[in-house]
Amino acid sequence: MGKKTSITSIAKHLGISTTTISFVLNGKAQEKRISDQLVKKVLDYVEEIDYKPNALARSLRTGKSNTIALIVEDISFPFFSAIAKEIEAKAYKSGYKIIYSSTENDTAKTEELIEIYQEKHVDGYIIVPPTGIQAKIVELCASGKPVVVLDRYLEGVQTDYVLVNNDESVYSATKYLIDQGYKNIAFITLNSLQSQMLDRLSGYEKAILDNNLTPIIQKLTPAGRLEREKELLSFLEKKCSSIEAIVFSTNYICVGGLKAIKQLGLRIPEDIAVVSFDDYELFEMYSPAITSIAQPIEAISENAINLLLSRLGKKASEVSQNPQKIILSTTFVPRDSCTK
Amino acid sequence: MGKKTSITSIAKHLGISTTTISFVLNGKAQEKRISDQLVKKVLDYVEEIDYKPNALARSLRTGKSNTIALIVEDISFPFFSAIAKEIEAKAYKSGYKIIYSSTENDTAKTEELIEIYQEKHVDGYIIVPPTGIQAKIVELCASGKPVVVLDRYLEGVQTDYVLVNNDESVYSATKYLIDQGYKNIAFITLNSLQSQMLDRLSGYEKAILDNNLTPIIQKLTPAGRLEREKELLSFLEKKCSSIEAIVFSTNYICVGGLKAIKQLGLRIPEDIAVVSFDDYELFEMYSPAITSIAQPIEAISENAINLLLSRLGKKASEVSQNPQKIILSTTFVPRDSCTK
DNA sequence: TGATTTTGCTAAAACGTTTTATATAATTGT
DNA sequence: ACAATTATATAAAACGTTTTAGCAAAATCA
Numbered sequence: 228m229g230k231k232t233s234i235t236s237i238a239k240h241l242g243i244s245t246t247t248i249s250f251v252l253n254g255k256a257q258e259k260r261i262s263d264q265l266v267k268k269v270l271d272y273v274e275e276i277d278y279k280p281n282a283l284a285r286s287l288r289t290g291k292s293n294t295i296a297l298i299v300e301d302i303s304f305p306f307f308s309a310i311a312k313e314i315e316a317k318a319y320k321s322g323y324k325i326i327y328s329s330t331e332n333d334t335a336k337t338e339e340l341i342e343i344y345q346e347k348h349v350d351g352y353i354i355v356p357p358t359g360i361q362a363k364i365v366e367l368c369a370s371g372k373p374v375v376v377l378d379r380y381l382e383g384v385q386t387d388y389v390l391v392n393n394d395e396s397v398y399s400a401t402k403y404l405i406d407q408g409y410k411n412i413a414f415i416t417l418n419s420l421q422s423q424m425l426d427r428l429s430g431y432e433k434a435i436l437d438n439n440l441t442p443i444i445q446k447l448t449p450a451g452r453l454e455r456e457k458e459l460l461s462f463l464e465k466k467c468s469s470i471e472a473i474v475f476s477t478n479y480i481c482v483g484g485l486k487a488i489k490q491l492g493l494r495i496p497e498d499i500a501v502v503s504f505d506d507y508e509l510f511e512m513y514s515p516a517i518t519s520i521a522q523p524i525e526a527i528s529e530n531a532i533n534l535l536l537s538r539l540g541k542k543a544s545e546v547s548q549n550p551q552k553i554i555l556s557t558t559f560v561p562r563d564s565c566t567k
Numbered sequence: 568m569g570k571k572t573s574i575t576s577i578a579k580h581l582g583i584s585t586t587t588i589s590f591v592l593n594g595k596a597q598e599k600r601i602s603d604q605l606v607k608k609v610l611d612y613v614e615e616i617d618y619k620p621n622a623l624a625r626s627l628r629t630g631k632s633n634t635i636a637l638i639v640e641d642i643s644f645p646f647f648s649a650i651a652k653e654i655e656a657k658a659y660k661s662g663y664k665i666i667y668s669s670t671e672n673d674t675a676k677t678e679e680l681i682e683i684y685q686e687k688h689v690d691g692y693i694i695v696p697p698t699g700i701q702a703k704i705v706e707l708c709a710s711g712k713p714v715v716v717l718d719r720y721l722e723g724v725q726t727d728y729v730l731v732n733n734d735e736s737v738y739s740a741t742k743y744l745i746d747q748g749y750k751n752i753a754f755i756t757l758n759s760l761q762s763q764m765l766d767r768l769s770g771y772e773k774a775i776l777d778n779n780l781t782p783i784i785q786k787l788t789p790a791g792r793l794e795r796e797k798e799l800l801s802f803l804e805k806k807c808s809s810i811e812a813i814v815f816s817t818n819y820i821c822v823g824g825l826k827a828i829k830q831l832g833l834r835i836p837e838d839i840a841v842v843s844f845d846d847y848e849l850f851e852m853y854s855p856a857i858t859s860i861a862q863p864i865e866a867i868s869e870n871a872i873n874l875l876l877s878r879l880g881k882k883a884s885e886v887s888q889n890p891q892k893i894i895l896s897t898t899f900v901p902r903d904s905c906t907k
Numbered sequence: 908t909g910a911t912t913t914t915g916c917t918a919a920a921a922c923g924t925t926t927t928a929t930a931t932a933a934t935t936g937t
Numbered sequence: 938a939c940a941a942t943t944a945t946a947t948a949a950a951a952c953g954t955t956t957t958a959g960c961a962a963a964a965t966c967a
Contacts, residue, residue, distance in 0.1 A: 233953055244917045249955060260914055282686040283627045284953035287922050292623065294666070301652065308648035312641065315668055324683065326634070326666045328655055343664065346622040485852060512825060514854040573923055584947045589925060600944050624923035627952050 232278050241272060248273075252280065286348065295535065296344040297327040298337065298354045299377075304479070306505060306522065307355070310377070313528030314353065321536055323350070332357040332421075332449065341367055351535045356381055358420045373538035373546050375531045380422040380552075387538070388552045389531045393423050393504075396520045396557040397430030400502050401474055403559065405438050407567050409472040409500055415459070415484060416476035418446035427476045427504055443470060447480065455480065460487040467493060472500035472565060478507040481517065500565035515563035523555050530555070572618050581612060588613075592620065626688065635875065636684040637667040638677065638694045639717075644819070646845060646862065647695070650717070653868030654693065661876055663690070672697040672761075672789065681707055691875045696721055698760045713878030713886050715871050720762040727878070728892045729871045733763050733844075736860045736897040737770030740842050741814055743899065745778050747907050749812040749840055755799070755824060756816035758786035767816045767844055783810060787820065795820065800827040807833060812840035812905060818847040821857065840905035855903035863895050870895070 234252075238245045243265070250259045251269040272278075286292040295318055299307040315325045326349065330337040334357045341363055344352065351373040356364060361381050368374050368386050375387045404412050414431040416424055428444070435442045445462050447455045463470075463484070475481035481503035485495075493499050495515055503510060506521035530553050538546050574592075578585045583605070590599045591609040612618075626632040635658055639647040655665045666689065670677040674697045681703055684692070691713040696704060701721050708714050708726050715727045744752050754771040756764055768784070775782045785802050787795045803810075803824070815821035821843035825835075833839050835855055843850060846861035870893050878886050 231953095234955095235953070245954080246917055246919095246956080247915090250916095253955080260916085262915065265915085279682065279686045281627070281688065281953050282683075283623055283632065283688050284922090285955075287621070287623045287627050287924085288953080288955045290922080302642075302655065303645070303648045303652040305643070305645065305648075308645075308651075309643045311648075311667075312643040312669055315642065319668065324666055324687070325668070326664055327651075328659065328665070329652055342619065343622075346619045347664070348621065348623050482848065482852070508822065509849045509852055512822070512849055512853060571923095574925095575923070585924080586926080586947055586949095587945090590946095593925080600946085602945065605946085621923050624952090625925075627954085628923080628925045630952080 232276055233281065237269075237272060237276075237278060241268060243269075290348065292348050292350055293323050294347070294349050295323050295325055295532075296340075296349045296352045296354075297325050298330060298340060298352065298356075299327065300332055300355050300357070301329045302327060303329075305507060306478070306524065309524045310528045310531075313525055314532045317529065317532045318536075323536075323539075330355070330357050334359040338363050345370065345372075351375075351539055353377060353531050353535060355379065368547055371543040371546055373535055375535045377527065377531055378423055382422075385547065386550050387534045388550075389527055389534065389555070390423070390553070391522055391527070391555050391557050393426035394430035394433070396559070397427045397474065397476075397504065398434045400504075400518075400520050400559060401431050401434035402438075403561070404472045404474070404500060404502065404565060405434065405440070407500070407565060409565070409567070410440055411443065411470050412440065412472045412474065413443040413445060413466065413470045414474045414476065415445045415447065415462070415480055417449045417480065419449050424476055431474055452479075452483070456483040456486060459483045460490065463487045463491055463493075467491060467499065470499060472496075472502070475501070475503040478503050478505040478510070478519070481519075482507070482509065485513065485517070495564050496566060500567075502565055506560055510560075510562070513564075517564040518562045519560050521558045521560050523557065526555050572616055573621065577609075577612060577616075577618060581608060583609075630688065632688045632690055633662055634664050634666055634687070634689050635872075636680075636689045636692045636694075637665050638670060638680060638692065638696075639667065640672055640695050640697070641669045642667060643669075645847060646818070646864065649864045650868045650871075653865055654872045657869065657872045658876075663876075663879075670695070670697050674699040678703050685710065685712075691715075691879055693717060693871050693875060695719065708887055711883040711886055713875055715875045715878075717867065717871055718763055722762075725887065726890050727874045728890075729867055729874065729895070730763070730893070731862055731867070731895050731897050733766035734770035734773070736899070737767045737814065737816075737844065738774045740844075740858075740860050740899055741771050741774035742778075743901070744812045744814070744840060744842065744905060745774065745780070747840070747905060749905070749907070750780055751783065751810050752780065752812045752814065753783040753785060753806065753810045754814045754816065755785045755787065755802070755820055757789045757820065759789050764816055771814055792819075792823070796823040796826060799823045800830065803827045803831055803833075807831060807839065810839060812836075812842070815841070815843040818843050818845040818850070818859070821859075822847070822849065825853065825857070835904050836906060840907075842905055846900055850900075850902070853904075857904040858902045859900050861898040861900050863897065866895050 234245045234248050237248055247261055248269055250256055250261055251266050256266045297311060297314060302308055302311060318325055328340050337357050337360055353375045355378045356376055361384055364384050377389050380388060380390060416428055432442055447458050475484055495501055501517055503517055503519045506519040510517035510519050534551060574585045574588050577588055587601055588609055590596055590601055591606050596606045637654060642648055642651060658665055668680050677697050677700055693715045695718045696716055701724055704724050717729050720728060720730060756768055772782055787798050815824055835841055841857055843857055843859045846859040850857035850859050874891060
């Protein structure tokens with residue numbers, strides 16, 4: 228009751244050295260030739276007093292914290308929370324804990340977060356980066372800790388990536404609409420420089436131009452849901468008569484679009500067809516069900532954590548060697564929202 | 568480049584003691600009467616080499632890790648990820664980081680998680696407990712770290728709670744259906760001993776009995792979404808002719824129910840009315856929109872983290888004093904799924 | 908038997924901080 | 938001018954591990 232249990236107090240009580248205890252507890256008894264009886268003595272006592280080593284002290288000494296930082300845009304977005312769950316589960320099995328935060332695409336906040344994680348000597352990073360964070364990430368990579376970037380590509384940052392083929396996905400979804408006979412197809416996205424958004428846009432543009440159609444592009448203000456929904460409503464109000472179909476660059480914009488469409492009394496797909504990037508349970512259940520481009524959440528998570536874990540096993544010098552760029556395929560999920 | 572920067576290397580370089588540097592860096596220069604020029608010298612150099620203190624060493628010495636453990640049922644559930652976001656944001660402002668995990672209602676896994684967090688010397692806990700974890704939580708509380716329990720009540724565990732008035736909420740929602748003229752009202756829940764589920768059930772039962780109606784209760788297998796949906800379908804198939812309305816004990820069961828209702832070709836609310844506990848974006852957008860009992864996510868999160876932060880400021884002896892039981896009210900959100 | 912190797916264990920340094928107790932110099936009071 | 942106080946800075950212990958280097962006893966070898 229008096230003194231806290233520690234390897235030192237155990238050593239004192241058993242009349243042996245801390246070294247021995249440490250060896251036993253770390254499974255090095257064999258290797259270090261600790262006699263079986265002493266091993267038993269230690270293990271029995273440790274069991275008896277229910278001793279738990281102090282992970283902080285261990286981390287300080289070893290330089291490993293067994294913690295991975297997960298930095299996403301917003302943990303409350305289904306896409307990210309689903310990834311968070313998968314990653315946590317896999318990390319847990321390898322003895323790693325996850326410490327997370329939401330950037331809300333705020334670069335300054337993200338930089339600060341990274342600094343805090345560095346101070347905590349986190350072993351590795353899985354990051355969904357906001358724009359403008361390149362320099363900080365380069366610096367982070369240089370620190371020797373493995374970094375896996377998710378969802379977005381950062382020009383000039385040499386590290387592991389797990390991405391999806393955004394442009395191709397949107398190209399073929401747009402092509403699908405064209406093949407269905409739609410001609411006036413709009414693309415609604417965020418006014419953002421994030422690579423995944425640009426790629427989706429460019430996929431749309433290519434498909435439109437390849438088929439001699441006219442692009443109709445609307446870029447919404449990124450911050451503020453209410454503001455976005457207002458913009459959406461006024462855009463649709465003005466353009467709905469001339470637009471036959473819409474491709475939304477992400478699911479939450481699509482949700483706003485659906486609200487606007489309902490409010491304006493438009494019918495899907497008769498008045499307007501709809502496709503969304505990033506699937507969502509809502510889309511499956513909606514009437515009519517909304518066609519979408521589903522991201523392989525499990526594969527993304529699995530690749531990210533596997534990549535990180537494999538780097539974690541390596542020497543610091545090999546951590547940044549041969550960076551991988553894994554590009555996964557999406558799944559087009561045709562539903563009722565765009566059948567002529 | 569050679570040696571890592573540490574307070575010691577700085578001390579050596581500046582020809583002063585580590586004590587001084589520590590005082591300066593911790594804002595104790597005034598209190599400890601470090602001369603202004605020396606303070607400047609330290610700060611300038613620290614800035615120059617961009618020194619970051621080692622949080623592990625600090626935590627080891629101080630016993631504070633500035634980390635809070637968030638243990639929820641499943642971080643990918645919208646309810647929990649929304650809470651996670653709020654909690655993280657507030658904790659961040661107070662200098663705390665969040666380390667999370669999903670229990671999946673697995674008691675053994677949860678016990679193990681708690682042990683790992685104890686080893687990491689986490690400063691406090693916010694827990695959504697699975698059943699059977701009482702003893703472990705009592706033990707955890709006894710360790711002197713503050714513990715806030717969320718969403719569920721644990722008999723015999725003296726600690727802070729943040730809950731909602733489950734029984735009253737379901738009572739009045741059921742009463743609402745009765746007032747609308749519905750008589751054969753079913754309650755579909757999980758076969759679970761979790762307090763929030765039991766309370767919701769008892770709210771339903773009270774309302775039914777108070778109005779001289781006959782309870783119709785269906786308990787589904789907790790684990791396995793597919794299995795649950797199959798059970799739901801077969802239940803509805805058998806009973807749909809005799810049931811006029813259903814109250815679902817939680818949103819994901821309701822989603823399963825909606826699928827089954829659709830599959831059976833039943834109309835809402837004409838053939839069957841629906842109310843769900845726990846609101847969901849899908850419910851607002853569904854056709855018809857689904858009436859629900861919305862939990863005050865922000866208030867839950869805020870109360871939980873505030874409670875924890877206030878305890879964190881206190882001495883270990885006061886941590887468990889005067890435990891709070893905060894019971895928040897839900898909001899009934901009437902929509903089109905139950906208007907006769 | 909004496910030299911060598913193997914076995915079994917440990918002393919002590921190191922990880923990078925914070926904090927207590929204390930030393931010295933400068934200032935003030937009388 | 939001497940004591941008492943205040944200002945400034947530091948030495949050293951402590952937090953609880955891991956790990957390197959090494960010691961003594963026992964076993965093996967020649």
